[in-house]
Amino acid sequence: MVERAVIVAAGAPPLDRALPLDSEGAFVVAADGGADTALALGLRVDLAIGDFDSISTDGLAALERAGSRIERHAAAKDATDLELALDAALAAEPRSIFVVGSAGGRLDHLLSSLELLASSRYAGVELDAQLGGARVHVIHDSRLLEGEDGELLSLQALHGAAHGVITEGLLYRLAGETLEPGSSRGVSNVFAASEARVSLANGVLLAIRPGVVW
Numbered sequence: 001m002v003e004r005a006v007i008v009a010a011g012a013p014p015l016d017r018a019l020p021l022d023s024e025g026a027f028v029v030a031a032d033g034g035a036d037t038a039l040a041l042g043l044r045v046d047l048a049i050g051d052f053d054s055i056s057t058d059g060l061a062a063l064e065r066a067g068s069r070i071e072r073h074a075a076a077k078d079a080t081d082l083e084l085a086l087d088a089a090l091a092a093e094p095r096s097i098f099v100v101g102s103a104g105g106r107l108d109h110l111l112s113s114l115e116l117l118a119s120s121r122y123a124g125v126e127l128d129a130q131l132g133g134a135r136v137h138v139i140h141d142s143r144l145l146e147g148e149d150g151e152l153l154s155l156q157a158l159h160g161a162a163h164g165v166i167t168e169g170l171l172y173r174l175a176g177e178t179l180e181p182g183s184s185r186g187v188s189n190v191f192a193a194s195e196a197r198v199s200l201a202n203g204v205l206l207a208i209r210p211g212v213v214w
Helices: 034-040 057-066 081-091 107-117
Strands: 006-009 027-029 049-050 069-072 096-101 126-132 134-139 140-147 152-156 162-168 174-179 197-198 205-210
Touching: 006 034, 006 081, 027 034, 027 081, 034 057, 034 096, 049 081, 057 069, 081 096, 081 107, 107 134, 107 152, 134 140, 152 162, 152 174
Parallel strands: 006 027, 006 096, 027 049, 049 069, 096 126
Antiparallel strands: 126 134, 134 205, 140 197, 152 205, 162 174, 162 197
8 A cells, every 4th residue: 555646647748846745755657658757757657557659768768777667558458548557556555646647639538538537446545637737636525625715616527417516615606516517517616715625425526727737
């Protein structure tokens, strides 16, 4: 068991500020070309996983020199590299997982990544992500979020309706309401204080904070 896992996905920007301050000592998983970014950030990669169609030759050689565990998968596979990385991180039994990825590139990859983060398979771990210039929190039960007064926060239901949604510390209060997938009801709420709590009776929400970088 580890306290924290950090996943660096392919296409992630090599920015020091994109990583959580407590990433040191975490179990670090690089998803294919994410290894190049992880190495550029000076991270020690515990596991590199994927079909390795996007990693650089130098990056792969550096992983081998460092003794990182390398898990190769065929290009014709039933899961994305990010899904493989998430499952590998989950197997280490962390209390939390932090994903660094991109919000650019292919739209289908972005949509798949968001749906993946909200999967019930990861409901037992606190899961957050930095996707490009947006911070994402996955909420299965209740989360206390730190922000700034006036900061935008959007709530999106995935994989079905989110029932009994209650918010505290947001300008537009929700009091036991239902947010449906495909609805814009939860878009563009605003922090009314330095902390906000979002709770729900059942379902899953993504709390998306555009323009916020760790």
